[in-house]
Structures are given as structure tokens and as C-alpha cells.
Amino acid sequence: MFQSVSLFVGLRYSRSSKGNAFVSFISFFSIAGIALGLMSLITVNSVMNGFEQSLKSAMLDLIPHVQLAKKTPEQPRIVADQFATLPSVQRVTPYVTSDVILQTNKELVGVRLQGSFKGYPSAISRHVESGSVQTLEDSRYQLALSRFLANKLDVRLGSKVRVIFPDITSYTPLGRVPKQRLFTVAVIYNSASEADTSLAFADGTSLLKLLKKKPDEYDVSITLEDAFSVAQFKQTNQALLSQYEYQDWQVQQGALFAAVAMEKRVMSLLLALIVIVAVFNIVSALSMMVSEKQGEVAILQTLGFTPSRIAQVFMVQGLYNGVVGTLIGSVLGIALAANINEVLNLIGLSLLGGMALPVKFDSVSLSFIIFTSLLLSFLATLYPAKKAAKVMPAEVLRYE
Numbered sequence: 536m537f538q539s540v541s542l543f544v545g546l547r548y549s550r551s552s553k554g555n556a557f558v559s560f561i562s563f564f565s566i567a568g569i570a571l572g573l574m575s576l577i578t579v580n581s582v583m584n585g586f587e588q589s590l591k592s593a594m595l596d597l598i599p600h601v602q603l604a605k606k607t608p609e610q611p612r613i614v615a616d617q618f619a620t621l622p623s624v625q626r627v628t629p630y631v632t633s634d635v636i637l638q639t640n641k642e643l644v645g646v647r648l649q650g651s652f653k654g655y656p657s658a659i660s661r662h663v664e665s666g667s668v669q670t671l672e673d674s675r676y677q678l679a680l681s682r683f684l685a686n687k688l689d690v691r692l693g694s695k696v697r698v699i700f701p702d703i704t705s706y707t708p709l710g711r712v713p714k715q716r717l718f719t720v721a722v723i724y725n726s727a728s729e730a731d732t733s734l735a736f737a738d739g740t741s742l743l744k745l746l747k748k749k750p751d752e753y754d755v756s757i758t759l760e761d762a763f764s765v766a767q768f769k770q771t772n773q774a775l776l777s778q779y780e781y782q783d784w785q786v787q788q789g790a791l792f793a794a795v796a797m798e799k800r801v802m803s804l805l806l807a808l809i810v811i812v813a814v815f816n817i818v819s820a821l822s823m824m825v826s827e828k829q830g831e832v833a834i835l836q837t838l839g840f841t842p843s844r845i846a847q848v849f850m851v852q853g854l855y856n857g858v859v860g861t862l863i864g865s866v867l868g869i870a871l872a873a874n875i876n877e878v879l880n881l882i883g884l885s886l887l888g889g890m891a892l893p894v895k896f897d898s899v900s901l902s903f904i905i906f907t908s909l910l911l912s913f914l915a916t917l918y919p920a921k922k923a924a925k926v927m928p929a930e931v932l933r934y935e
Contacts, residue, residue: 565813566863567860570861570864571864573908575809575868576803576809577904581897584799585893590791591763596661596662596726597658598730598788599630599784600757600765600768601756601768601781602756602757602782603756603779604779605780606780618755621772623767626758628652629739630755631649632648632649633700633703634702635699635701637696638698639688639689646733648742650738650739651679651737651738651739653672653738653740658758659726666679666720674719675738676717676741677738677741678721678737679720681723681731681734692720692721697716697717697718698715698716699714700745701713807907810908814914821852822918824849828923829926845920846921848923850913852916854912861912865904873894876892879892
């Protein structure tokens, strides 16, 4: 036998089926509580990570991560190529946008209209359901609508949509009226994000003309490989960016992602309370075990066990519950998160209108959850172990 005596005795106590039934009951519930808490925590954390990743890849792919504009009208046109070669930059495109009203015989909807320019990567190319981005950019007065807006306006490919520019007016015999123009729906896309409700695209040349701008009078949109690295990008390229007016995506969508992050933290904290309650059960079970085993502790001391070895025995016993609960909870949590959609279908639950729940495993978060569970289990053993180490053999065995 190569294991230490303290480890051997502690494991024997942990696996013993004899003794106080109530203590065994509390020990079982401490293991079950840790397992249940970790399973819930890992599942919810993975799903929330999936939601965040889904929002990032869908919504933030449609809007500029960093938008550059000239500080003064006299400033030379922004040279996009000098930004395209920077590290972490995915694409650089001309950017022009305007708040407009889309009108059909059925509905009136206010959206932000964004230009898509020929010869540059299109933000909607990965999300196209029907139509062609090439048609959008090659022809004049073409429009790309999300599936949500197309259904709301009751239009399809080839349909005509009146685009009204409230900020651009022209004189008529009836007075000043907003500029308007009929556009043809050339693309219907679906990014499955919040942006679908308020964002449309038009060919950039037509949009510049309607906004009474010159062909090269546009801002520049920079899309990064990772939108959440925008702070590092701005810090690294501060000297270059300071030549222009610039803002990042957090101005438009930062509040949404901050709300998602806050919700994830709050839910994780609430589920972590299950683990904390289970850890307190370890303290209770060990404390009662120390009181019950005082005679055996005294005998072990007479056989040469030092107080530190006695403490180690009960620390091993408490950690056994924590390790077993953590192992079971981690395995069940990862398995449940990986198959969450199949489980929901099996029990007949349909969330998000039948859409699959996104799941993303983060190794750092998983490691932190597991490590914290083991650390709490270890801390829970300190008080009972210290109490066991203070047992006086002479007093306990006086009447034995």
C-alpha cells in the first residue's frame, strides 16, 4: 500500500456504509447538490456564451466595428488601403448610411439604410436567402431587405418599395416635401439577429446620389476579425485613427451586449448559490462525523496519529464529497449542454420559435467553475478538520 495512512483512513470513512444514517443522508445531498449546481451552471453558461457568440457573428457582422469620417470637409479623402493591411482587420469598405422610411401599400417602417458598394466585400453576403448581391451592386436603385422586414412590408424579390428620406427635402408646387424614390427588392437576407428589424441595404452609388453627395464622399467602415478586440485595436492604432473622427460599434450596440453579459453574470451567481448551499452541507456532515467519531479519533491518536494527520483524515473525507460531486456535475453539465436541443425536443419543449439553442463551450469558464467548486469544497473541510485535531484522547477515553 503506497498511499498515505491519512488518505487511506479518510477514504474508508467516506465509503463506509455503516454509521449515522442522518450523516450519510446529508453527505449524499451535499454530493447531489454540488452535482446539480455544476450541471445547471455549466449548461446555462454554455448557452449564454452561445447566444453572445451568435449575436456577435450575426449582428456585429452587419455594422461597422470602427467607423471613420473626415474631421473637416476640406480634409483629403480617407485612404481605405492603409487600414486594410493592419493586423486583426477583416475588411475595409466605404460606408454611407441614412435613416429612411420604407413604404408599401401595406406598411410603413422606419429603418437605417446602409450602402453596399461594388468591388468591396458585402456585409450581407453570408446571410443571403434569395436574390444576388451582385444584382444589388450592379443595378441602380436596388434594395436588400431582411426576412423580417420583407414579411412586415409584404414584399418579395422584384417588388417595389418606396424609400422616403425625411432629412432630404426638395421644393415642389406644394412646398417642401421629403425626397423619395422607388427601389426594387433585389436581395432578401436573414442574419437572425436584432439588426434584421431596423437595417436595410441599398446600392451605394444610388444612395450617394439621393443624399446629394459626391461619388467619393463617404465614410470608411472597418470590420475586425474579433469585434470584442476593438479597444485593443484603437489603442494600437491611436496615431493613425486620431487623424479622423471615429467611433466604434459599442456606441450603437454596446448596451445590448452589456445587458447580455450582465444577465449571464446574474444567472451564474444565482446558480452558484446551489453549489454554495451544498458546500455548507459538507461542513454540517463533517462536523457531525467528527462528533460521532471522537472515540475512533482518540484511538488513532494513541496509535501515533498527530493532530495534523487527524485533520488530514477529515479533509480527505470532505474533499471526497466535493470531488465526486464536481466530477458528476461536470460530466452531466457538458453532456446536457452538448445535447440541449435534443433533450428539449424529447420532452416536447420548443424555445425561440423552434430555433435551436446556440451552445459554445469556453474552456476558461469551465476550468474556473470546476476549480472554484473544488476550492469551496476544500475550504469547507477546514473547520471540521481543525475541530477533529483538537480532540483530547484522555478526556474521550476516560469512561471507555
